[in-house]
Amino acid sequence: MTLATPIATASQTIGPYWHLLPYKGWNDLTRFGATGDVITITGRIVDGAGDPVTDACVELWQPSPAADAHFDGFGRCASDAEGRFSFTTLRPGPVAGVHGAAGNVQQAPHVAITIMARGLMKALATRIYFEGDAGHDIDPVLNLIEDPARRATLIAKATGPAAYHLDMVLQGAGETVFFAI
Amino acid sequence: MSDLTPYRPLVGGTQPPYDAGIYGSTKLRAPKQALVQVPTSITEATGPQFSESRYPSVIDLTKVNGGEAQGQRIVVEGRVLDENGRPVPHTMIEIWQANSTGRYHHPGDQHDAPLDPYFQGAGRVFTDSEGRYRYTSIKPGAYPWRNHHNAWRPNHIHYSLFGPGFGTRVITQMYFEGDPLLKLDPIFHSIPDEAARNRLIADFDIDLTVPEWALGYRFDIVLRGRDATPFEDGNDHSHEGH
Numbered sequence: 001m002t003l004a005t006p007i008a009t010a011s012q013t014i015g016p017y018w019h020l021l022p023y024k025g026w027n028d029l030t031r032f033g034a035t036g037d038v039i040t041i042t043g044r045i046v047d048g049a050g051d052p053v054t055d056a057c058v059e060l061w062q063p064s065p066a067a068d069a070h071f072d073g074f075g076r077c078a079s080d081a082e083g084r085f086s087f088t089t090l091r092p093g094p095v096a097g098v099h100g101a102a103g104n105v106q107q108a109p110h111v112a113i114t115i116m117a118r119g120l121m122k123a124l125a126t127r128i129y130f131e132g133d134a135g136h137d138i139d140p141v142l143n144l145i146e147d148p149a150r151r152a153t154l155i156a157k158a159t160g161p162a163a164y165h166l167d168m169v170l171q172g173a174g175e176t177v178f179f180a181i
Numbered sequence: 182m183s184d185l186t187p188y189r190p191l192v193g194g195t196q197p198p199y200d201a202g203i204y205g206s207t208k209l210r211a212p213k214q215a216l217v218q219v220p221t222s223i224t225e226a227t228g229p230q231f232s233e234s235r236y237p238s239v240i241d242l243t244k245v246n247g248g249e250a251q252g253q254r255i256v257v258e259g260r261v262l263d264e265n266g267r268p269v270p271h272t273m274i275e276i277w278q279a280n281s282t283g284r285y286h287h288p289g290d291q292h293d294a295p296l297d298p299y300f301q302g303a304g305r306v307f308t309d310s311e312g313r314y315r316y317t318s319i320k321p322g323a324y325p326w327r328n329h330h331n332a333w334r335p336n337h338i339h340y341s342l343f344g345p346g347f348g349t350r351v352i353t354q355m356y357f358e359g360d361p362l363l364k365l366d367p368i369f370h371s372i373p374d375e376a377a378r379n380r381l382i383a384d385f386d387i388d389l390t391v392p393e394w395a396l397g398y399r400f401d402i403v404l405r406g407r408d409a410t411p412f413e414d415g416n417d418h419s420h421e422g423h
């Protein structure tokens with residue numbers, strides 16, 4: 001007897017009214033009492049016309065530092081009227097490399113970002129790396145992107161000792177690198 | 182050490198494209214460049230985990246401050262499984278929806294239909310050890326939107342699921358059996374595969390229907406899966422078809 005193989009449920013847009021979900025304060029990953037090397041990550045999202053994306057749900061996931069009772073590695077932020085988002089979190093460290101990669105090279109510190117919005121039928125997945133890290137040249141994911149200009153779309157500029165900023169472009173010139181997982 | 186078995190590739194046609202032209206808002210938001218396929222590292226294999234103590238359940242949307250929401254009361258039950266047919270236990274599901282008149286309690290919703298002070302527009306439910314979930318709500322009304330002339334969204338409830346990893350995150354919508362607006366809806370029809378579309382339609386279920394109380398609808402969700410056994414040869418198989 002063969003059982004039908006289940007197929008992943010289709011994605012649909014998050015639409016314009018997702019703010020009925022809780023998000024206020026969720027952009028602060030230290031809200032459960034986490035302490036350590038606290039950083040802020042800000043960004044701005046624009047569309048293919050250069051206009052701000054004002055209704056996005058931006059989520060952050062970081063496997064490093066490992067989750068514990070005071071830190072769950074997860075944040076959510078609503079983009080504002082200028083398309084801006086911000087997170088307060090603990091600085092991630094390098095994490096293990098990828099399955100089967102030669103030498104199993106470590107990945108440079110990064111956070112994973114999910115962007116969901118009206119007009120996006122599926123979530124967009126990307127990463128934010130941090131300017132000034134020596135590991136970028138050998139990072140196995142950054143090295144999947146040949147064009148240096150495109151690779152640069154994933155690297156946040158240091159705007160202070162513990163502050164980083166990255167602009168994101170959904171479409172067109174300077175388009176952010178988005179990932180298939 | 183996390184299990185870094187790759188996610189199984191999505192089945193062609195069962196997911197909408199980004200550039201779904203019939204849905205106007207995709208025009209300036211869909212990326213033009215091809216996505217870059219990443220291998221499954223710890224970042225993609227793991228993901229946020231939510232505890233009910235920190236994220237309390239809201240499983241009855243029909244009552245606020247002692248008042249009862251207007252509309253057709255429904256109970257929705259289903260299972261969350263992965264692509265291997267295994268239940269996804271203790272995973273968080275977020276839901277949100279319009280009230281019975283087709284109005285969201287949201288400043289952006291200017292549809293001329295009454296708000297219902299006793300309707301809770303959003304909820305949160307966790308699956309049990311067998312992947313089952315259940316909540317009580319009101320059948321949402323249809324509402325107009327400006328995608329094209331006389332455009333109306335079919336009745337739907339929005340769903341947000343996380344599952345075990347960053348790669349299992351999904352946002353979807355649950356529709357209702359027999360809704361005449363489904364055949365006209367660009368968001369529903371952005372999914373090319375008809376069977377995949379129809380899996381977003383909840384089945385009316387008389388056995389779930391609570392006598393003298395609420396209509397029952399069944400809606401199962403399948404999250405992306407990974408192959409049951411890790412590959413032994415160390416090669417990246419994530420681009421292979423299945």
Ligand SMILES: [Fe+2]
Nearest residue numbers: 015334337339
């Ligand atoms: Fe909706």
